[in-house]
Amino acid sequence: MRDTVIVGVDGSSSSLAAVDVAAREAQLRDAQLRIVHAFSRLVDLDPMIHGVLARAERRAHERAPGLEMARTVASGETLTVLQSESRHAVLAVLGSRGRSGFGDLLLGSTVVQFAAHGHCPLMVVRGRTDPQGPVLLAVDGSPGGAAAARFAFAEAAMRDVPLIALHVWNTWSEPTPYDGPADPLNVVVDLDALRETHRRRLEEAVAPWRAAHPGVAVDLRLERGRVRHTLLEATRDAQLVVAGARGHGGFAGMLLGSVSQALLHHADCPVTVVRGKD
Known part of the structure; x- marks a missing residue:
């Protein structure tokens, strides 16, 4: 069939x-x-x-x-x-x-x-629908992101274009060891260590699919900044952006992550939302 x-x-x-x-x-x-x-x-x-x-x-x-x-x-x-x-x-x-x-x-x-x-x-x-530019994968490091990565690599292979795997990180949502009643002004975040953690998260997210599609040229991009803003900027040069239905650290009751919703409403190219296993 x-x-x-x-x-x-x-x-x-x-x-x-x-x-x-x-x-x-x-x-x-x-x-x-x-x-x-x-x-x-x-x-x-x-x-x-x-x-x-x-x-x-x-x-x-x-x-x-x-x-x-x-x-x-x-x-x-x-x-x-x-x-x-x-x-x-x-x-x-x-x-x-x-x-x-x-x-x-x-x-x-x-x-x-x-x-x-x-x-x-x-x-x-939505946006530009001409088949030009790479496939953009929004990597969030969540367990459900594997389905989005699998789909994005398959799309890039079928279209014979490169794939950009973009992971955006910041310190705003990172846990700290401070749990006191006042503002944690004395807490120092080790940015180098945090950056390395997110770099490993990015590499681990794409490794299985990179091995499954050796013919796809992959550009790993790790950027620090506002997640939605950075991803939306990246869609300007892509022919398709792929994201998971729910991101890392989202509220369990949300039907769709805020990043996916932002892409659906504001991306400059078509958007595919891929739902992982329940």
């Missing part, structure tokens, strides 16, 4: 851009592209649905001639339809803005819900 890439469409320009990217992703994987449309109102029925799907199929054929395609038209809530389709998919692709339905995902919590609970990685198409 062939792998399947799903893409949500609603007829908007953003969803058509998602079709372009999804067609390329399916072609890279030698997978089937499944175009998904959810509707909940009678006004969404024929002939509008067929027009939306026909435009999406023409767009996919232009991007990837000969690509195997299928349709899913379902009545129901957007998130429910997406989650159901994701059970049999290797990747879901969505636009960042739309007319209704799928396009409204980023306006609320639905995209967060899907990224946290969907059954496959979620790629949100």
